[in-house]
Amino acid sequence: MTASSVPAATSADVLVSFRGVKKTYDGEHLVVKQLDLDIRKGEFLTLLGPSGSGKTTCLMMLAGFEFPTGGEIRLDGQLLNRVPPHKRNIGMVFQNYALFPHMTVAQNVGYPLQVRGVPAAQRRQQIHEALAMVHMESFAARYPSQLSGGQQQRIALARALVFKPQLVLMDEPLGALDKQLREHMQIELKALHQQLGMTFVYVTHDQNEALTMSDRVAVFEQGVIQQLAPVDQLYEAPDNLFVAGFIGDSNRLSGQLRAGAPDQAGQTALCTLALPDGQAILGQAIGKTAAGQEATASIRPERMRLLDPAEAAPAAGSLLRGRAAGLIYFGDHVRLQCEFAQQPHQCFVKVPLGTPALRHITPGDAVTLAFEPEHLRVYA
Numbered sequence: 001m002t003a004s005s006v007p008a009a010t011s012a013d014v015l016v017s018f019r020g021v022k023k024t025y026d027g028e029h030l031v032v033k034q035l036d037l038d039i040r041k042g043e044f045l046t047l048l049g050p051s052g053s054g055k056t057t058c059l060m061m062l063a064g065f066e067f068p069t070g071g072e073i074r075l076d077g078q079l080l081n082r083v084p085p086h087k088r089n090i091g092m093v094f095q096n097y098a099l100f101p102h103m104t105v106a107q108n109v110g111y112p113l114q115v116r117g118v119p120a121a122q123r124r125q126q127i128h129e130a131l132a133m134v135h136m137e138s139f140a141a142r143y144p145s146q147l148s149g150g151q152q153q154r155i156a157l158a159r160a161l162v163f164k165p166q167l168v169l170m171d172e173p174l175g176a177l178d179k180q181l182r183e184h185m186q187i188e189l190k191a192l193h194q195q196l197g198m199t200f201v202y203v204t205h206d207q208n209e210a211l212t213m214s215d216r217v218a219v220f221e222q223g224v225i226q227q228l229a230p231v232d233q234l235y236e237a238p239d240n241l242f243v244a245g246f247i248g249d250s251n252r253l254s255g256q257l258r259a260g261a262p263d264q265a266g267q268t269a270l271c272t273l274a275l276p277d278g279q280a281i282l283g284q285a286i287g288k289t290a291a292g293q294e295a296t297a298s299i300r301p302e303r304m305r306l307l308d309p310a311e312a313a314p315a316a317g318s319l320l321r322g323r324a325a326g327l328i329y330f331g332d333h334v335r336l337q338c339e340f341a342q343q344p345h346q347c348f349v350k351v352p353l354g355t356p357a358l359r360h361i362t363p364g365d366a367v368t369l370a371f372e373p374e375h376l377r378v379y380a
């Protein structure tokens with residue numbers, strides 16, 4: 001992401017701004033590279049990316065547990081670089097809960113209030129409210145060891161919320177829970193965020209989790225934000241092949257650009273991709289492309305359709321002829337694997353059960369897939 005695409009840090013709806021932030025642990029290798037990022041007041045922003053891409057380091061710099069090697073981080077306009085963690089008014093939830101084992105649930109939740117010198121009566125009230133938020137009022141007298149993992153994480157969340165911070169940071173908080181509980185907690189967290197109106201910054205490497213909960217997602221790779229966008233935009237209009245591959249399923253086809261160039265604004269324009277087997281397909285050229293370049297097209301499986309042989313073929317350029325490589329039954333659809341001559345990767349398409357064209361297909365048969373060129377994104 002370029003600095004020019006980031007709104008000005010002074011704009012009223014920005015709570016946190018990173019400007020030119022760099023981080024190295026060993027003095028040589030940058031794990032966060034020149035990061036510009038604005039976090040808006042009240043949003044649920046997720047930092048998503050593979051292991052080692054720098055998400056946690058960014059969160060730790062925001063929390064104050066790590067210091068940037070260069071650049072600035074501001075919270076509500078105030079420079080944070082040298083403000084210690086306990087003076088930042090930020091709540092934090094970690095994957096390993098980090099509850100104090102010798103304290104009861106109520107004492108754990110009340111701890112941030114105690115260190116802030118909140119009087120006992122008010123403390124009791126706020127502890128009760130925070131436990132009610134996470135549906136754990138009746139567990140106040142228990143110790144962490146007497147709670148399940150999901151219950152402990154709820155207490156950790158109550159402890160992060162109890163002092164009503166303007167910003168809550170969460171680092172893989174659901175990572176240790178089983179799938180069912182994790183999905184349940186995702187919905188609860190999202191509801192809590194909507195109810196409280198606080199700003200949540202959430203770190204995960206799980207794209208489903210990111211898509212389920214977030215208003216916007218920043219996709220990290222090797223210390224760089226590859227794209228920052230609302231979830232639907234990230235899925236429908238990935239800026240590059242990394243994002244297309246990291247978020248959801250996508251099919252890839254390699255070839256050479258024959259015609260078509262970006263429009264004046266450098267955005268998208270229709271182009272023709274010549275595939276090595278002689279087929280020519282139409283797609284949207286993304287970014288700077290020029291005729292003759294090697295390029296890779298990406299398309300979501302649900303944006304391709306198995307054509308019935310009896311059906312009138314759509315316009316040239318919006319079909320692909322290949323061979324069935326396999327069929328996998330998925331209950332509500334069949335996943336049809338297809339291969340195309342001289343393409344390194346197979347493609348797949350989700351075919352609804354009962355589709356007539358599916359009836360007689362066996363591996364090795366010729367198949368035709370149809371698509372709209374606007375859904376085929378071509379990256380040089």
Ligand SMILES: Nc1ncnc2c1ncn2[C@@H]1O[C@H](COP(=O)(O)OP(=O)(O)OP(=O)(O)O)[C@@H](O)[C@H]1O
Nearest residue numbers: 025026031049050051052053054055056057058205
């Ligand atoms: N305290 C540290 N000392 C030295 N190197 C570190 C330290 N913390 C992280 N790193 C390195 O910095 C890079 C980024 O790590 P970071 O934890 O920020 O990534 P991440 O995207 O959060 O990964 P994960 O999802 O695995 O936690 C990695 O190469 C990691 O090995």
